[in-house]
Amino acid sequence: MKALLRHWYPCLGTLLFLTLLSCAAPHKEAGISVAQPAPASSRVFKEFAAVIVQPHDTLTSLAIKYLHDPSKGWFIAEFNHVGDVEPGQAIIIPFNPLHRGGVTLMGYQRVPVLCYHKFSLDKEDAMTVTRKAFETQLKFLHDHGYHVITLDQLHDFMDFKTQIPEKSVVITIDDGWRSTYDIAYPLLKRYGYPATLFVYTNLITGNSTTLSWGQIREMYANGIDMQCHTKTHRSLAWKEGQESFKHYFEAIQTELIESAKILKRELNKDVKYLAYPYGDTNHLVVEVARKLGYRAAFTVKRGVNPFFVDPYRIDRSMIYGSFSLKAFQKNLVVFTDFKKGIALR
Amino acid sequence: MDFQPFRNRRLIRLLLPGMCLLAAMLLQACALTPPVKREPVVKKDPFDVFPETYRAKALRYEKEKKLPMALLSWQIVKGFRPEDRQASDKITQLQEEITAEAEKNYRSGVVFFEEKKFPEAQNSFLMTLAYNPDHSGALEFLRHRLSPPEYLVYHVENGDDNEAIARKVYHDKRFSILVAYFSDSEKGNSLTPGMSLRLPIMEPSPKPEKVRSESRLNKAQALYEWKRYREAISLAEDIIASRPSKAARAIIDGSYYALAVSEFRKDHLIKSLDLFKMVPGTFRDTDSYMTKIEKKLAAQAESHYKKGMDYFLKEELGKAIEEWQTALRMNPDHPQAKSYLDKARAMLKNLKKLQ
Numbered sequence: 010m011k012a013l014l015r016h017w018y019p020c021l022g023t024l025l026f027l028t029l030l031s032c033a034a035p036h037k038e039a040g041i042s043v044a045q046p047a048p049a050s051s052r053v054f055k056e057f058a059a060v061i062v063q064p065h066d067t068l069t070s071l072a073i074k075y076l077h078d079p080s081k082g083w084f085i086a087e088f089n090h091v092g093d094v095e096p097g098q099a100i101i102i103p104f105n106p107l108h109r110g111g112v113t114l115m116g117y118q119r120v121p122v123l124c125y126h127k128f129s130l131d132k133e134d135a136m137t138v139t140r141k142a143f144e145t146q147l148k149f150l151h152d153h154g155y156h157v158i159t160l161d162q163l164h165d166f167m168d169f170k171t172q173i174p175e176k177s178v179v180i181t182i183d184d185g186w187r188s189t190y191d192i193a194y195p196l197l198k199r200y201g202y203p204a205t206l207f208v209y210t211n212l213i214t215g216n217s218t219t220l221s222w223g224q225i226r227e228m229y230a231n232g233i234d235m236q237c238h239t240k241t242h243r244s245l246a247w248k249e250g251q252e253s254f255k256h257y258f259e260a261i262q263t264e265l266i267e268s269a270k271i272l273k274r275e276l277n278k279d280v281k282y283l284a285y286p287y288g289d290t291n292h293l294v295v296e297v298a299r300k301l302g303y304r305a306a307f308t309v310k311r312g313v314n315p316f317f318v319d320p321y322r323i324d325r326s327m328i329y330g331s332f333s334l335k336a337f338q339k340n341l342v343v344f345t346d347f348k349k350g351i352a353l354r
Numbered sequence: 355m356d357f358q359p360f361r362n363r364r365l366i367r368l369l370l371p372g373m374c375l376l377a378a379m380l381l382q383a384c385a386l387t388p389p390v391k392r393e394p395v396v397k398k399d400p401f402d403v404f405p406e407t408y409r410a411k412a413l414r415y416e417k418e419k420k421l422p423m424a425l426l427s428w429q430i431v432k433g434f435r436p437e438d439r440q441a442s443d444k445i446t447q448l449q450e451e452i453t454a455e456a457e458k459n460y461r462s463g464v465v466f467f468e469e470k471k472f473p474e475a476q477n478s479f480l481m482t483l484a485y486n487p488d489h490s491g492a493l494e495f496l497r498h499r500l501s502p503p504e505y506l507v508y509h510v511e512n513g514d515d516n517e518a519i520a521r522k523v524y525h526d527k528r529f530s531i532l533v534a535y536f537s538d539s540e541k542g543n544s545l546t547p548g549m550s551l552r553l554p555i556m557e558p559s560p561k562p563e564k565v566r567s568e569s570r571l572n573k574a575q576a577l578y579e580w581k582r583y584r585e586a587i588s589l590a591e592d593i594i595a596s597r598p599s600k601a602a603r604a605i606i607d608g609s610y611y612a613l614a615v616s617e618f619r620k621d622h623l624i625k626s627l628d629l630f631k632m633v634p635g636t637f638r639d640t641d642s643y644m645t646k647i648e649k650k651l652a653a654q655a656e657s658h659y660k661k662g663m664d665y666f667l668k669e670e671l672g673k674a675i676e677e678w679q680t681a682l683r684m685n686p687d688h689p690q691a692k693s694y695l696d697k698a699r700a701m702l703k704n705l706k707k708l709q
Contacts, residue, residue: 052401054433056426061400099403101430107422109487114420117480127579135575135601169483169493244573254528258535287573292504293532296554300536309572317496319504327572347477 051075056105062098075102083156083174106172110316116346119313120163122179123340124284124325128192133330140192142330146337147200150178155341157202160234160282164304167316176343180204181307181325183238183284185212190224198231207238207284207307210271222275229276236282237272237303239264246289261297269301282306288325295321313342405434412444421452422485456486463495472500503555510537510549519545524556532556574605583609607637614643623647623654624683648685655685662694671702 051060068082111118127137156174215221288309305320312324326340412427425448432441463478482492516530534540577586590602614629662677678695
């Protein structure tokens, strides 16, 4: 008997366990599931995705997931009229730009391109902006919802391929003065703003007032793009003194080719954009730049650019050291209303 | 404590069948109890919010005549409710309206363009694109036709070479280097009849004066920054000659001031004074510099005056005249230098006559 009981104990135990398990299982005949799977957080359609924002979602993560571009968070924010996303929010993410080139039924977008030269701790003159003034200007852009975009983004906008943030601004710095590294660069980094330095390569000597290639490489690796501002900074639009046409024409080519070669050698990058020295250009210079493969070129004519601006005569507004914040703001027009004014380029 | 494992095991063996029986009875009771009839938990679909929200938005956009946004909103509704008749009808209707609006604006743009009303034409073409971003005609007008072409196109003819084209296009064979460059014939490409060449326009297109002077002002400013003061002055003076400009005036003043200070540091006092005279006295510390220079010059003039007297007494009239001339350059108001200079010159003249 004892032996029999010893054999039965495991069987009884197993029976008990199984019965209890079946007792705990859901009652299938009720037709409900007590523990349901979590609901989907998005529904994707051909033209858009509808998303219920989850706790881990951010504008950037949603932009990566649905638009495959981490920089497009602003597009989601602008379409849904939100500053940021919060869990539980129901948002739509369109897959295509809605206002290519910033054109709407109300008017069209314009992009200011700001142009700086030198910076200083205290001294200010036309070409030199103090650190305090520059910081105030960057803070103004940040606090008033401006997006600082790159030249490539500007180019895509001008190409009528895409849409950029409604309040987009480009920051450029000319020449290659040391103060770009000492003063402007740390502030740009702090605000996370991209900028483009138009370098004239003969200036890059690394003395007390000019940049070195080491400093340029460091900035280039950290969000400051480097583009062409010629080799010697001579005016491309005018012949010098008694210069023959042949020499003048060759000089234009040399200025544009040699500087590009130096930037390629030092940074291993192909330049795509040109800032004309003194902002001077003419039909010949434009055609040479185009033939050499420059995608766009910048003057220093004060103005803001619609998508259909001539890509070889893009306006840039010089920001003088004497500018008050109010004077600075005047350069930040980002939209032309059809009703309020007709502005030709 | 008296621990008796043997006795405990026996006790368990005795009690176990009873426990099993009890468990079996309980389980049976459990199994016989009818299941609780629970109502299915219908969780609200969080996506239900979209179609109705966007239906309302679509109607609002339609009212505001924002047709493309209304269309997108109806498309969102239809995405969630494929069978929604209203959404389907609205989409069809809006697509037709949008196409019609785009064409209407494009036609207006062309009419404005032909009437040379370019700003109005521009806005019409932009409206066309707002309705239909793929409208290539409107894009072409905005990009290329609303502004005059900035290049010219030449179609190569039989017998053309670089020089012949340069003569035909530019009326100047020197520009054959341009033809060679832009046709790639300098790289060995041959000019074949019918080939299109894009060539730069060489006639200087007059820039609007304002643009031109701003560009020149920037250049003057840069020259000033690079301490090329003479060039900065020259350019800024050109600017002022065409129209008044405070900024150009400031560049001129700043440049003369910088040059004057530089000469002062080299102790070229007369040069420095002449340069300071080009600057308003109120510009930085110009007045103070000028006072300093005038004092220094007065002292030096006195010294030259005295040297002149010494030569005069030694009857070295030529050297005396030189010294007094220098004294007068340094201090044109020197009280005695002028009269002694005149005397010495007269004496020298008489001496020459006697000789």
